[in-house]
Amino acid sequence: MPFRNHIVWVTGASSGIGEAICRAFAQQGARVVLSARRGKELERIRRTLPSPNDHLVYTMDLSRRLNWEEAATIVQAQCGPIDIFVHSCGRSQRSSAHETTMDVDRQLMELNYFSAVGLTKALLPSMIQRGRGHLVPISSVSGRVSPPFRSAYAASKHALHGFFDAIRAENHHNGIKVTIICPGYVRTHLSENAATHTLEPYGQMDATTARGISPERCAQRVLKGIARCEEEVLVGGRETWAVYLKCLAPRLLSRIIRRGNRP
Numbered sequence: 103m104p105f106r107n108h109i110v111w112v113t114g115a116s117s118g119i120g121e122a123i124c125r126a127f128a129q130q131g132a133r134v135v136l137s138a139r140r141g142k143e144l145e146r147i148r149r150t151l152p153s154p155n156d157h158l159v160y161t162m163d164l165s166r167r168l169n170w171e172e173a174a175t176i177v178q179a180q181c182g183p184i185d186i187f188v189h190s191c192g193r194s195q196r197s198s199a200h201e202t203t204m205d206v207d208r209q210l211m212e213l214n215y216f217s218a219v220g221l222t223k224a225l226l227p228s229m230i231q232r233g234r235g236h237l238v239p240i241s242s243v244s245g246r247v248s249p250p251f252r253s254a255y256a257a258s259k260h261a262l263h264g265f266f267d268a269i270r271a272e273n274h275h276n277g278i279k280v281t282i283i284c285p286g287y288v289r290t291h292l293s294e295n296a297a298t299h300t301l302e303p304y305g306q307m308d309a310t311t312a313r314g315i316s317p318e319r320c321a322q323r324v325l326k327g328i329a330r331c332e333e334e335v336l337v338g339g340r341e342t343w344a345v346y347l348k349c350l351a352p353r354l355l356s357r358i359i360r361r362g363n364r365p
């Protein structure tokens with residue numbers, strides 16, 4: 103069990119991929135801090151984890167500009183220094199760029215990108231001081247390839263790669279690892295919760311999401327990638343091939359990707 107007694111902070115822990123990652127770490131003997139907005143849901147999940155008293159709930163709304171240092175200080179005062187930080191909170195989008203209000207662009211950037219930046223900057227000094235720490239942003243295949251009707255979402259996920267690739271290069275000698283996760287379709291509430299052009303929830307399960315891999319399978323691959331210190335993990339079905347196609351045959355990918363249905 104490579105993660106026994108590791109302290110792991112997971113955002114987006116109340117649902118989907120984040121929840122499955124919490125369960126997978128807890129099964130391996132890690133101590134987990136669960137964060138999201140819905141405290142009751144986090145508590146329910148905590149109580150069903152192995153050794154529930156080893157884990158902690160810390161509720162936060164990451165679409166707001168928070169005092170990231172204060173959040174990191176409170177969490178670490180309660181559970182000790184964070185070994186692994188998994189940033190799984192996120193919201194997708196189903197709307198064309200020209201109809202989408204700037205509010206949507208800003209909100210998705212705040213939640214999907216700036217919250218990862220804020221919490222990472224707050225955690226890095228203590229990780230550098232200890233000479234160890236592992237950062238695990240959950241990006242997406244859309245962080246590598248932009249599908250139609252996901253302009254704000256894809257931009258926020260691409261930004262994660264720019265930031266975390268630099269963090270990896272800067273902190274290699276400090277003992278900090280970065281594993282960026284790029285899921286394809288995973289069967290979660292992502293499409294139902296996605297923002298439309300006015301931030302209203304889309305409210306529908308996409309057929310592609312419904313056919314996706316289970317969050318549990320995704321979580322197993324995430325833990326394997328972390329244990330092996332992989333730099334980037336592609337996980338999902340054939341849709342992940344788009345990342346290779348972008349390098350090998352970009353015009354062919356463009357022809358395929360523009361067939362994407364209007365939501």
Ligand SMILES: NC(=O)c1ccc[n+]([C@@H]2O[C@H](COP(=O)([O-])OP(=O)(O)OC[C@H]3O[C@@H](n4cnc5c(N)ncnc54)[C@H](OP(=O)(O)O)[C@@H]3O)[C@@H](O)[C@H]2O)c1
Nearest residue numbers: 114116117118119138139140164165191192242288290291
């Ligand atoms: N499912 C897929 O096919 C897929 C594919 C590629 C990438 N991803 C990425 O995987 C990550 C997890 O998504 P999921 O598929 O598990 O979707 P999900 O089931 O909708 O989970 C989203 C999580 O984010 C949290 N969250 C949303 N808004 C928040 C806010 N304002 N403050 C704090 N937490 C917030 C939610 O908790 P609360 O509502 O309790 O706050 C929930 O725990 C996301 O970053 C997503 O972009 C998913």
